[in-house]
Amino acid sequence: MLPAEKPMPSMPDPSAPRAQRAPAASALQSTAAVAGAATSPAPATDGAAALVDKLRALARREQRVTAGCVADAMGTRGYGPFLLVPALLELSPLGGVPGVPTLLAGVVALFAAQMLFGRQQVWMPQWLRRRAVAGGRLPTALDRLQPVTRFLDRHCHRRLSMLTRGPFVRIAAAAVIALACLVPPLELVPFASSVPMLAIALFGLALLVRDGVLMLAAALGSGAAVVAVIRIVG
DSSP, X not given: OOOOOOOOXXXXXXXXXXXXXXHHHHHHHHHHHHHHHHHSOOOOSSSHHHHHHHHHHHHHHOSEEEHHHHHHHHOSSOSHHHHHHHHHHHHSGGGGSTTHHHHHHHHHHHHHHHHHTTOSSOOOOHHHXXXXXXXXXXXXXXXXXXXXXXXXXXXXXXXXXXXXXXXXXXXXXXXXXXXXXXXHHHTTSTTTXXXXXXXXXXXXXXXXXXXXXXXXXXXXXXXXXXXXXXXHHO
């Protein structure tokens, strides 16, 4: 008997490799899409506009907003927000209330003194934490600031960040204290107290977004503020 013939091996289907590659290509495209979504820039959550939005939400939620609630809302972002927020409030219509600019300047000086001595965590006395402002006033004041903060966020980012660390922070703190001391006598002149507060706001924003170029601008603004105050008083 003749041995049974072995069956011929089936030839591979020419379309098989292409069919096998199709799921792999699809999976690769899906992975790339996920990776692209993960690396795409997310909206800024640590800028001045995000901070103002958080405070607006707080003011709409509470009838009376205490300084302690504002401090808790700012979280652990360093000293930048604690300089920026009081300065922005003074630049808003809220700064037109007699006595408010001096109070805000005192708060700024308190925080700047802690910066100067290298304190890591912001300390606020209980009497200050209990100070409150009617929640209805804050949204109006913060609404005026929103376009300004969005403009600043678009143009301020991490540049020369070395100028926002180490000894430069203490130099900025000393400048902020000096600027805050100019505010009380300037309350006698309408809107004059906003001049040093604007420079303080620049220091606060520079520390918040780690922008050394803005820190230099704040230093120049401090000099301009001193010259402006001398002309106003003189």
